[in-house]
Each structure stands twice: as structure tokens, then as C-alpha cells.
Amino acid sequence: MxxxxxxxxxxxxxxxxxxxxxxxxxxxxxxxxxxxxxxxxxxxxxxxxxxxxxxxxxRIERVRGCLYNCDPTKPHCPEHAHLDETELAEIGTEWIPxxxxxxxxxxKVATVVGGIDLEKLVNRAHPEAALLPGTLAQxxxxxxxxxxxxxxxxxxxxxxxxxxxxxxxxxxxxxxxxxxxxxxxxxxxxxxxxxxxxxxxxxxxxxxxxxxxxxxxxxxxxxxxxxxxxxxxxxxxxxxxxxxxxxxxxxxxxxxxxxxxxxxARQTIATELLSFLAHIYLDHGLESLRALEAITLAAKVHAALVGKENVEKTDLQAVIPMALKHRTLPHVLADILDELNNFGKVAEEAKPAEAALAAATAPSSTVVNNNEPNQANRSFLSRLFASIREPAGEENESADEDLLPGSPQAALSPASTSQAKRTWLDASLADPEMVNIIAPPRPASALPDVPESRLVMGQTELERER
Ligand SMILES: [Zn+2]
Missing domain, CATH: 3.40.50.300 (P-loop containing nucleotide triphosphate hydrolases)
Incomplete structure (x- = not known):
């Protein structure tokens, strides 16, 4: 058992x-x-x-007694494939595990695939040549x-x-x-x-x-x-x-x-995830398209198991190791998983809930040390500033609900609708992203044109320059 x-x-x-x-x-x-x-x-x-x-x-429903487990809606076996609806209805259906x-x-091959049904062949009353379905057919x-x-x-x-x-x-x-x-x-x-x-x-x-x-x-x-x-x-x-x-x-x-x-049923995969799959197929030289078919089917089933209708990155993360383990080398699989891990990171960071959390938990030093904000840092900064500007607690209830604290829209919106409500803040406080940056009066020089003596300058020398 x-x-x-x-x-x-x-x-x-x-x-x-x-x-x-x-x-x-x-x-x-x-x-x-x-x-x-x-x-x-x-x-x-x-x-x-x-x-x-x-x-x-x-359990599955089949045409009653069919050794080939014919689906009553589309029978396929030699015995039932040609029957019409009324003939099938006469036979009836049954539920089996x-x-x-x-x-x-x-x-033996014959027991796996099927072969002559010896019992029917040697039947004294009704000898007939018939096929006995093998394990695979059954x-x-x-x-x-x-x-x-x-x-x-x-x-x-x-x-x-x-x-x-x-x-x-x-x-x-x-x-x-x-x-x-x-x-x-x-x-x-x-x-x-x-x-x-x-x-x-x-x-x-x-x-x-x-x-x-x-x-x-x-x-x-x-x-x-x-x-x-x-x-x-x-x-x-x-x-x-x-x-x-x-x-x-x-x-x-x-x-x-x-x-x-x-x-x-309706599980779908977004175009950008399909595009990611096309990219790994082409760029990592996957041997067969069967790999992609396996990934897409498995990802849909994975999503369906948890009741989702759309396949998400996490579904791909769960199934790709299983779908590619036997189809590619370990280091290639590791690269693909790395790329998948980074895929859509920037876009994800813009999600309001996550952004608010990130802004709330990130140590302030992270921000201070970021002298050269890249794309990701920029969106992080805008979220942080937005969350600082947004009033907390009771006053938040009166705030425009569409503009969640920390959402990028809140950071980038012209300070119109929500500004009136920010009574606690000096209205003149500039949004660092909206500040008009004016170039310094002295035009910049190309690096090769700068004399060696000026390449490294101390604080005092810099001040003297000004
Ligand atoms: Zn059948």
C-alpha cells in the first residue's frame, strides 16, 4: 500500500x-x-x-467500461471514436480514479503498447481478432x-x-x-x-x-x-x-x-516575460524549443496552483531550474537565474507599497553616500523625498488618496493639489527633483585640456579659484 x-x-x-x-x-x-x-x-x-x-x-469521467479511458466528449479509441452522441449516451459514462x-x-513491448487480445481470439463461442490496449493506452x-x-x-x-x-x-x-x-x-x-x-x-x-x-x-x-x-x-x-x-x-x-x-484555464504570460524567455533561448543557445514550451506550461500550472491568473516572475523562478537542469550546463543556468533575478528590478521598485517600505526602512546614510545616483537610486531618492514631504498620521487621512506617500506620482506631481494640505511644511521647500539646475558661470573644460597642475586640487586652492 x-x-x-x-x-x-x-x-x-x-x-x-x-x-x-x-x-x-x-x-x-x-x-x-x-x-x-x-x-x-x-x-x-x-x-x-x-x-x-x-x-x-x-477522478476522471470516461465512456463506461472503456479500457482506453475515452473522454465522453471526444472519444478516441477504435471502439468508440466513430460513435455519435446518441450511441455514446446509450453506453453511458463512469467516474474512475x-x-x-x-x-x-x-x-514486453506488447504489454506496454498493446497487441492481439488472446482471450478474445481463443474464445470458443465468439473467436475474434481484437486489440488489447497496453499499459500506455490504458x-x-x-x-x-x-x-x-x-x-x-x-x-x-x-x-x-x-x-x-x-x-x-x-x-x-x-x-x-x-x-x-x-x-x-x-x-x-x-x-x-x-x-x-x-x-x-x-x-x-x-x-x-x-x-x-x-x-x-x-x-x-x-x-x-x-x-x-x-x-x-x-x-x-x-x-x-x-x-x-x-x-x-x-x-x-x-x-x-x-x-x-x-x-x-486562463493563465496568461505577459509579453515582457515571454520576451525574456526568447532572449534566454537565443542568447544562451538552448538546444530545443521544447525547453521554452516546458517553461511556459510549467509556469502556467505553477500560477494556477496558487490561484493566480497571470504568470509572474516568481513562477518562472520556481520552474526554470527544473526545466533547464537537464538541458543546459550548470553555469549557464546560474547566469539565466541571475538575469531573471535582476529582470524588472527597476520597474518593481516603483511599486508604491514596496517603495514606502523601502523609504521607511532604508538607513539615511545610503542616501548621503550616493553621489552618483543611477536610475534605480534616482527613483529611490524621489520616493524617499516624497515620503518625507507627505504628512504622517491623522493629517494623512485628508490627503489625496491617489497620491500614496512614497509613490512616484507624489514625488513628480506639480505641487498643486496636495500642497494646500501640507500645512506643516514650508511651502517654499523645493522639490529636489524639480529644481532648475543652472550651470556655473565658468564653462567646463574637457579633461585633456586641463593642465596637470589643476587635475588635483585641495580645498583651499579650489576656494582661491573661485
Ligand atoms: Zn473508448
Whole structure:
């Protein structure tokens, strides 16, 4: 019996896999396979996490009794694809748990893909040649799990080829063929989960079958708890829950997934974030566009899991390490994450709430020492001045509500509407950003024209000059 998913210990070194699993279930439920590959040493619990996810799978509705899990609204199997609405209505539907099947290393191609249904063929009353769907066909709209996929890719190349086909497109294609029967091609919406130990023979999957590794949208590193504090927190359940994730949050996510309440629907990605993705693809020479497709789908699912409709930078920050780990070198990934971290920083600083906070908490020395304000500093200065000028406390209630203390508009607005209310301030106090700067009477000289004797001057000499 699989262990209950919500009771497994989640810590910083395995949390990414939990999140990836939840994202993948939500994607599968929305009929968009998000394939995941968990890499880690023995004893990291990666297979336990993956197998226990069975306990949080939602239910799906299918044409009653269909071994291919036909969606009643778009049946795809040889038996139901050609039926019309009334014929389908006669058969009826049923709700079943989302399929979770495992492909073992000893599996024969026919059991994975499908083949002649021997039982029907040797039936004395009604002998007929029919296809028996294999594991992949039966896992349509659900999940297939393959442990030690690096060994499978090495020892069973024909199974690896089948996976390449099924995972090549979304939805994938599955060809069922057997001697004497016409080949049947059906669509496959199977989500593939795999686990491997990169330190064991024959090595990491991307080393053996790079193409197959690239088929996985996300590749997640799972580690043992890596430091003293983590182990201590694991030993103290209350601390653990407070530190990493409140139990009720875990329960809620699991319950909402099980109940099929999450939906991947209207999540959108802003053009500037897409433009950032295009830039990393071009500038860092990512091998395949599949990487970008993986990032965009994963980011949408990540946003949907927390109930957001728009993908934000934080969603990209969460999914890019998983989407690029197996597709690029570690230092390139580090550069990309650095760029993402700095992306939109200036624009973000202009947000009123953050600005007010920054102005309130920043030590004043920061400002004094900034002799050469750059763009970011300039906006910081304007916010700071704005927050100083704005009355605090009761008087603030009468202030124009559109002009929050610290907002850039407050700093740059002509001192008209709000000035009358600033009774506590001398109205003649100049806004440092609005001051008309007049050049000094002596014109400046180009540096090469300045005589050496005047390049370094002391205070007294400067005063004498004036
Ligand atoms: Zn069917």
C-alpha cells in the first residue's frame, strides 16, 4: 500500500519534487501532459513520493467500461471514436480514479503498447481478432511511472523508442500493431513520470539517451536533507511545519487536487516575460524549443496552483531550474537565474507599497553616500523625498488618496493639489527633483585640456579659484 502523500516529510532538499508532482497532476487533469523526471541517490525517497501521489489523484469521467479511458466528449479509441452522441449516451459514462500505472523493466513491448487480445481470439463461442490496449493506452489521461529509467534506456532501447514517440508531441501518438492486424494509431495523453539514480551504472539519462532526457519537461534533483538545521527540523514536527509548509496548506493542495478543483484555464504570460524567455533561448543557445514550451506550461500550472491568473516572475523562478537542469550546463543556468533575478528590478521598485517600505526602512546614510545616483537610486531618492514631504498620521487621512506617500506620482506631481494640505511644511521647500539646475558661470573644460597642475586640487586652492 502506497504511503499517504500528505504525511510524507517535505523539506528543502525534496520540496521541488513535491511541487513538480502537484503541477504535473494539475496539468494531467487539464489534459496537458507535463512529464517529470526525478533524479537522486538511493534513499532520497523519490520513488516513495512519486508512488504515494496516487493518493491525491483526481477522478476522471470516461465512456463506461472503456479500457482506453475515452473522454465522453471526444472519444478516441477504435471502439468508440466513430460513435455519435446518441450511441455514446446509450453506453453511458463512469467516474474512475485517474490511472496510475507502472512500467517494469521486464515489460514486453506488447504489454506496454498493446497487441492481439488472446482471450478474445481463443474464445470458443465468439473467436475474434481484437486489440488489447497496453499499459500506455490504458494510462490515457493518467500517469505512467518508470523507475530507474536510465537503466531502461540502456537495456530496453525499444521501450525507450516507444516513450520517445509518445512523449514527442502533446498529445502524443501511440501505434498499436501486431501480426495479422491492421496497425492502429491512437492519440495518447499519458503523463510520464520517471526516476533515476545518476550515480549508478549506466549514469545519468542525458548521458545515455539525450533525446529521451529532453522529452521530460521537468527534471528535479532530490537530495537527502543536507544540513543540521534541516535534520533537526525533521525531528521536531512542529518546527518542521512552521519552517517549510503548514500542514493545512499541504492538506488543502492535496484535497483540491483530489477533488479536481484546480483548473488550468486562463493563465496568461505577459509579453515582457515571454520576451525574456526568447532572449534566454537565443542568447544562451538552448538546444530545443521544447525547453521554452516546458517553461511556459510549467509556469502556467505553477500560477494556477496558487490561484493566480497571470504568470509572474516568481513562477518562472520556481520552474526554470527544473526545466533547464537537464538541458543546459550548470553555469549557464546560474547566469539565466541571475538575469531573471535582476529582470524588472527597476520597474518593481516603483511599486508604491514596496517603495514606502523601502523609504521607511532604508538607513539615511545610503542616501548621503550616493553621489552618483543611477536610475534605480534616482527613483529611490524621489520616493524617499516624497515620503518625507507627505504628512504622517491623522493629517494623512485628508490627503489625496491617489497620491500614496512614497509613490512616484507624489514625488513628480506639480505641487498643486496636495500642497494646500501640507500645512506643516514650508511651502517654499523645493522639490529636489524639480529644481532648475543652472550651470556655473565658468564653462567646463574637457579633461585633456586641463593642465596637470589643476587635475588635483585641495580645498583651499579650489576656494582661491573661485
Ligand atoms: Zn473508448
Amino acid at each position: 502506497a504511503r499517504d502523500y500528505v504525511n510524507l516529510v517535505r523539506h528543502p532538499d525534496n520540496a521541488a519534487l513535491f511541487r513538480a508532482v502537484e503541477m504535473s497532476i494539475l496539468a494531467a487533469h487539464s489534459q496537458m501532459p507535463l512529464h517529470i523526471h526525478a533524479e537522486g541517490l538511493r534513499g532520497t525517497g523519490k520513488t516513495t513520493i512519486l508512488r504515494s501521489a496516487r493518493s491525491i489523484l483526481p 485517474m490511472p496510475f500505472l507502472e512500467i517494469s523493466h521486464s515489460a 494510462a490515457h489521461r493518467g500517469i505512467v511511472f518508470i523507475d530507474e529509467i536510465n537503466r531502461l534506456a540502456d537495456t530496453s532501447p525499444e521501450l525507450a523508442d516507444i516513450l520517445l514517440d509518445v512523449m514527442g508531441t502533446k498529445p502524443g501518438r501511440l501505434q498499436i500493431e501486431d501480426a495479422g492486424l491492421p496497425t492502429v494509431e491512437i492519440t495518447s495523453l499519458v503523463t510520464v513520470w520517471a526516476a533515476s539514480n545518476p550515480d549508478e551504472d549506466p549514469g545519468p539519462l542525458e548521458g545515455i539517451r539525450r533525446q529521451l532526457a529532453d522529452r521530460f519537461d521537468l527534471c528535479v534533483d532530490v537530495k537527502r536533507p543536507s544540513n543540521h538545521a534541516t535534520v533537526m527540523a525533521i525531528l521536531q514536527p512542529e518546527l518542521r511545519m512552521r519552517e517549510w509548509q503548514a500542514p493545512e496548506v499541504q492538506q488543502t493542495v492535496a484535497a483540491r487536487l483530489t477533488g479536481g478543483l484546480y483548473r488550468l
